Amino acid sequence: MDLLAFRENLYRFILCLTSTTSNIVIYPSNHPFIKSGIGEAYAELTEMLKGRREIKFVLLRNLLVSCGVPLKFKGPSWRAFLDMLKKKKIDQMTFCAGLSLNQLEQFIIDFSSDRKDTLYSTAFIKFGNIDPEDEGKKEEFDDYGKSNDYFDSILDLGMLEPNRMVKDLYQKIMVSGTFQGDVISEIVTVFLEQIQTGGSPLTMLASLKSVDEYTFTHAVNVGILTMSLAESLGFSGSHLKDIGTAALLHDVGKIQIPEEILQKKGALDSGERKIMESHSINGARQLMKIKGLPRLALIVALEHHLKYDGGGYPHVKGKWQTNIVSQIVSIADVFDALRTKRPYREAMSPDEVERILRLGSGVSFNPFLLEHFLEGIKNKDLQSEHV
Template sequence: MHAFKQDLILRFIRTFLPAITHVRQYTTAHQLTHSSIQDAYDHLIAAMGDDSDLSLLFVDDRVVVDSEPLEDTLHSSRFIQLFKERGIQHLHFFRDITLDEMTSFIEFLLIPSKESEESTTFPHIQFGKVGLKYRDDIESDEPDETDKAEFEDPEEGNRAGDRDRQASLQVAENFEALQERDMDVMVGIYNAVKKRGALPDQEIGKMVADIINAIRQGSAVLLNFSPLRVLDEYTFSHSTNVCILTIAQAMALGVKDETLHDMGVAAMLHDIGKIFIPEDILLKPEALTDEEWMFVRKHPQKGAEYLLSRPGIPALATIVAYEHHMLYDYSGYPGVSAGWRQNICSQMTSISDYFDALRTKRVYRDSIEMDLICEQMRHMSGNTLEPFLTRNFLILLNKISDGAAGPEQGH
């Protein structure tokens, strides 16, 4: 994120707080209150710039925008506290928000949560707890009255059943096509690295875009669709599995558009540095020697150095390749100086990487059952895995798995 953009968002946060204070002390009709709300509104519109919206995510007492945490300030801490007290973990403003809507939203925030209506909505503001939502237009799993009436007609019910079956077949075909292309893309990446050639960036980008679209379509037409079930039913490379799981995490957090695509590319290329490790080390079934571990621990840096100069590859991929083994408590590798802040995409990729490594059989150990994986991840949450993201990943698994048999992080 450009420093100017970050500064505009922080200015909005700084002006939003006095608006809250003045509404609490006076009425919305008071001139001072009106001026402070107008100031916050103007700064919100300025922060959006040319974008159609502004999405804020509250993770570990940080405000995250486009997968990047904002600078920690006293104002941002108070801003986060205001929303966390209401159980709000994400906040999404849209371009057409009006001053009156902003005023109503501020008034809503000051109503005690037990007295406020859970169904309160605003046309151009979305907020709430992080949800397991893969499409922007999904509101509820419950059918509305029109849907219920429609299925009272047996013939229409049969036609709807046929449409559902056709849609299910289309989703299956989408993932089968991705499965067929997966190995070609991975071989292309491998050969490019080995020959120090150009990465197949267009093929990688197309693969990621198609994964995003396949997940969206699957969630739109299949009630029990799940990214985990995709991994169980189709055979993808580890890198693509991590890509699918990271995209699923990001979509559930409301990430979209170019940021979502960049996160998918970064997740797919997270382990590219392993291509520089001799295969006899990668495939060794016995414990590695200290010298061999030295090779392994260098692969994040090797991968980042390789990606740094590759055209067509987002800068986020370099960051994730470097950070994905760092671990939340910085006990991993590579070691970094005090004050280093990991990118949220690196932390999400680390979670996906760890999970898929456990659920997959390796040369040095068998796969691990799903319940044991989840238990291990719960114990690691707040230590080696980022707690907020891990909790939501486990919620995602519980939502879509219900104890399905699954997968120790390997070399």
């Protein structure tokens, strides 16, 4: 495994570990969210342990070193991991080959527990003080800590696994009504930095790795496309960040839609359609309860399936003028859905996507916004997803 792949692996392991340890405070340890988080962490660890006897983490001041590789990631998950190690007074932690899923599960439960300040070594997970050899490397790694290398820019938290972070955000909002403002602001800031480099938003779109991740990958892509169009229209500063937040959260209500409906291969029957369409109103209702969230987020969650001519859902009485941000999100939403392969149809070609969007001009979509959107991506390759 090359160095970059190893660091990516390490990073994903830490991300799984921190999101599971924070979820375990909310859910029982046998909850499916927790079980899948532990399973993912185990898969990452097993991958890294292939051909190795152990994976060792050493905390040197504020720098974590693993297998001689200094890690300097960014973001809330990373900070949470370092804080957790300090709180548990862990200077050194080693995972050994042969570790079982149950042993990792027990470690994660103990690691998340507020009751235990200190963890005790087992045959496959060992804790200890820093070896004199590592202690001697403090100065060397201090210099590294000040540098900014290629790996750090690639492994910047926001761009590596934004869909995993969105999944976590959606689950927390819909199940426990909590909102991680710092996480979303971090994601939106990274998108903004990327958009301002002037490249095509299409090159930034996340790729769909598995069908059950669609909702989260889609949310990331709608966030990028919406912010890109909003920025080109002149929105800026905190308003643009609120727009990004609203776009990322537009489908939060889908967390409550059963997988068999989300991934159904054939057409939905009227009962299933009703359940599917409930996601906009349920998402808005839940977002309404959360303090500190831009009001725009609940407006967009409610309105993103309302059409320009007043059709769509949820059914609204009288003359309802949708917010301009909901109108932008509705274009980005359909664009991303059409270009992606879904269980019930193949991904569409760029020409076909454009043709269908244009058919909706003035009916489903605001004509001015649609033209501006298509202009923004014109002459740039549309990459279709194939899962």
